[in-house]
Amino acid sequence: MNKFMTTFNLTFFSKLKAKSFLITTLIIIAGMFIAFNLDKIIGLFDSDDEELRLEVEADETFLSVFEPTLQSYDETIEIAGEDGDAVLDIVNTDPLEAELRMNEEISSSQEESIKLALNETNRAYVLQTLELSEEEISRMYEEVPVEFLVASDNESGNFEAADSDETNILNMIIFYFSVILMFIIILNYASQIATEIANEKSSRVIEMIVSSIRPTQHLMAKVLAMISVSVIQVGLITGGGLIAFYFSDTSALLDQFGLETNDQTLKIVVYCIIFVILGLILYLSVAAMLGSFINRMEDLQQGLMPVTFLSMIGYFIALGAMSFADNIAVTITSYFPFFTPFVMPLRLLVNDTGHMPMIIGILIMIITIIIALSLAGFVYKRSVLSTESGIIKNIKRIKK
């Protein structure tokens, strides 16, 4: 066990102290801080939001409707009695026509606000001329209730309410975040772990190492160290993301996108975390096995192709199958171990998938991880001292 920890510590701390680890983590966290505070950052450089003093040439009645409406659209515009930066001349009120004369150009958002306020005022004028009561006006704005029904499964001819397809946006963000993060980390660490193993083999120091520690023990220590580093990075990025989210203007964001938790959110968070970790372990174990076949660094990318392709397919299924997530093809792919970590949380997101498929998915992944790790150990033990140049030659040699 001590020898296991010796190899684990060397790999773990050298990776953790590596500049590449620190720089990529910081860049991603900084990127998230920027993304979450983009509105503030744009605001810093946006000179268009300067106060605009608007002089309105219209009668009192018009002003009494127009002024509060404009204020509700844009607080940067102030109605001035005289000496305004711009003059809004109401040429005609029926139909409403206006002219805006400016000393210098105003921002497009302010232009838009004035337009909207004018439209709103016009609507109020028209309603007024129709002499509708308040009740009639509010009825006009009422939403029409529509009930969506589908035929029930039994043959009684009855209908029942259709499932709402509306997806909770917060849950969707959590899902996308986990899938994208997992994909990036897999690509990054799969290449790192294969490089690490191939490098050690090609430098021949491995012969001294495996004369002191069992090859499989050495490999497992390395794989576990890399997985730990990757999980720490996922943790740091997620933590950084949450802090960035917390410090950003969250209430505005929540209002704007309707981000609110529902009864599925906790379930999605928990399963996303589980599948991200299992996905990383699975792909890194396979990368370790593929790295064991490689003796020359030139063969590295070729050797890693299966990991790249499989993770890419899983990633695109997860991102692309959003609108038809209850399709049978998605259900089937969610049980294929290499796609499970990407596709299984998707099923949870769009329909009422219960715990059972998730647990089956987790079990499938655990079994596959055990097989992948055993295979990696088997291959590593047999190819550790091999100097065969090609991957195919190496496979043939191992099969002997």
Add this chain to the structure above:
Amino acid sequence: MALEMTDLTKVFGEQTAVDSINIKVPAGSMYGFLGGNGAGKTTTFRMILQLLTPTSGSILYNGKSIGYHMTNQIGYLPEERGLHPKLKVSEQVLYLAELKGMSKKDADKALDYWLERFKVTENKFKKIEKLSKGNQQKIQLIASIIHNPELIILDEPFSGLDPINVEILKDAVKDLNAQGSTIIFSTHRMEHVEELCEELCILDRGKQIVSGNIDQIKQDFGQKEIIIEGEHDIAFIKDIPGVLEMKQIRNKSVIKIADEKYAEDIYNRITDIGFFKRFQVNEPSLNDIFIAKVGRDYE
């Protein structure tokens, strides 16, 4: 007996790399494995270290099967040199020492001693890729002996080193042996074995040609070499019974005889002719033994 190999065989596909060798390495001895490329030296070492599983036969160390439970007692310098290029010397050596069960503190102390001894103290915190090839070799040797092992296996330790470093290394190996370590090393240079070892084994294409105590091997071999230097014509010697071969280069003759007992007769015959500057009876060289056993020149 420290290490005992019985009928040890390793077959790769259709090729027999090591063919039923029987070797006994006495505890505390310096044992040489001599052989050219493809003789089976590295394969034998890898089997001793459990890096390869023997096809048949057994290896016992102090009467017990070798396994990973005793790797801390063994030091190994592989033929193919290489260290982690991106690690610093201290990081690399301390890691390998810890794998051999040493504490970091003890390993660091031992590292300082060996760096001093090999005159490379300034490299302790340098990255390995910045070191010259010779210095990398020294660091690798330090890594293989730092834990003061009972059994040290050195695969071609002198190859690639300049003569000065070969001498530094030889001294270190002799010292380790004097302190009680059993040392096995392989080489394709006969003079290294003759200089350092009391025991040896000559391998050729996987087969064990001869093994045991060098003096005994030479004694048992019987053949001797006589060198005669003088002005007189001694061509008649080649017809004397017991003379196997005679080479003449100007006034120096090198004669191979089947046994030491024929030397006296030859001596008596030439002293009758007149004065000779030199009459010397030599032990056979390892090359002579190799040629006699294999039927061709070594390498």
